[in-house]
Amino acid sequence: MRHAPKSIAAVAVRNNETRIQELALPEISADDGLLRVEMVGMCGTDVGNYNHITRPTILGHHVVGHVEKIGEHASQWWGVKEGDRVAMEEYLPCGTCEHCREGLFRSCKSTDSRRGGMRYGNTSIDIKPGLWGGFSQYMYLHPNAVVHKMPPHVPAAEAVFTLPLANGFEWMCLEARVGIGKTVVVLGPGQQGMACVLAAKAAGAQVIVVGRQSSVHRLALCKQLGADDIVNTTIEDPIERITQITGGKMADVVVDVTSGGPELITQSFAMVKSRGLVVLAAYKYAKVTEWDSDLVLAKSLTVKGLRGHSYGAVEMAIQCISSGRFPISILQSHNFGLLDVDRALRTAAGAGEPNPLLVSVTPWQ
Known part of the structure; x- marks a missing residue:
């Protein structure tokens, strides 16, 4: 049998x-x-x-x-x-x-x-x-x-990054429409943060990554992936540093991919320029009840909550990985x-x- x-x-x-x-x-x-x-x-x-x-x-x-x-x-x-x-x-x-x-x-x-x-x-x-x-x-x-x-030539270790990278393309390119001449600040150098770095750099944007000393290895990897600047919040004031990097213009887009508390959302509002976009793309797993709504109004900001990816974003991710550019x-x-x-x-x-x-x-x- x-x-x-x-x-x-x-x-x-x-x-x-x-x-x-x-x-x-x-x-x-x-x-x-x-x-x-x-x-x-x-x-x-x-x-x-x-x-x-x-x-x-x-x-x-x-x-x-x-x-x-x-x-x-x-x-x-x-x-x-x-x-x-x-x-x-x-x-x-x-x-x-x-x-x-x-x-x-x-x-x-x-x-x-x-x-x-x-x-x-x-x-x-x-x-x-x-x-x-x-x-x-x-x-x-x-x-x-x-x-x-x-494609068969893509190493498996890169192919399995397709879905995280698709999120990056969805949020940065399809939703935030970043591109040449735009400045993006990424809060958090984890998988999703690095996906946003790759997508924004593929689109031609200037990218600044913000993280703590405990993530110093990941911050270094972000530089290898093409990030233009990194900010270590353990030893630097992030808002002052981004003001310096951008010459006071601040960022066109700030994406928060951390699980941190409301202070990071408030920081996002301070880092972005007037009429800029703040993307909230990570669950906090807690109700965030304290954030500066007056600053959102004063700067005429757009705040978007985003998650996941579309079919088209996955195709963009596969093309990016297949190119061998990064x-x-x-x-x-x-x-x-x-x-x-x-x-x-x-x-x-x-x-x-x-x-x-x-x-x-x-x-x-």
Whole structure:
């Protein structure tokens, strides 16, 4: 009797606990497929989800891999065939609502987990076929999955930065419309901050990155990625320094990608020029009740809350990575196998190996 083929997966079974399990590979119909996972990047969402496990889940949604099997209709719909290399979006949208028709899958109700929606890396294995996350040798390609072709020459360590970089292009280029002659201040040199640096530099803007002494290594990496200036708030007054750098003109755009408190929002209003734009792109996980609304009025500022990416922004990110223009590989700090997913998540959370930035998992090593 032949046994059904299976996939080895690292399953988060409860808060901060992972177990290796085998899950059966699904039968593939005309409308779906199966992905052989090559590498998966980690982000703060994975860390946050690992702290709030309610049902067993395969985490990981920054996924790049090769199409192992695909149905005839799915192949035509996605424009890919078996063997093609692809980058996955985390969203499983309905595909028909007004948001989906604009490529804004993050706004589709079907992707909102708070309303029972599904996303890769955030869906229980109890929902068949269970292979809903990247920390597995194989991942199920749902008929509503969103895939992008990834050129074969791109190193896996760079390919898994696609979704963070897509956020940077969404926020900087598509929403803030930065470009040549514009000055951008990025608060926070983490993954999303560096994505904003890359996107803004790709668009031709002047970029200033602000961070603390504890992030001095990341600030140095931002310089390697092309940032024009860095400001260390432990030893410098950020507002005075940005006033000096810009000759008193201040920034056209300030993007806050930190989890800090209201003082950073107030600083953003002081750093931006009159009629400038402040982008709030990181959850504070607390109600911010104190900020200077009078300064927003006095300077006629625009304040935008932004999250996630569009289909077009992912394509822009892939083009940027494929060009080889930026040394994106320097961002990968750690790579682990499936047996060490718990250690990988703890490292990404700052409680494991030292100096984490882009932590990844290779399921086959």
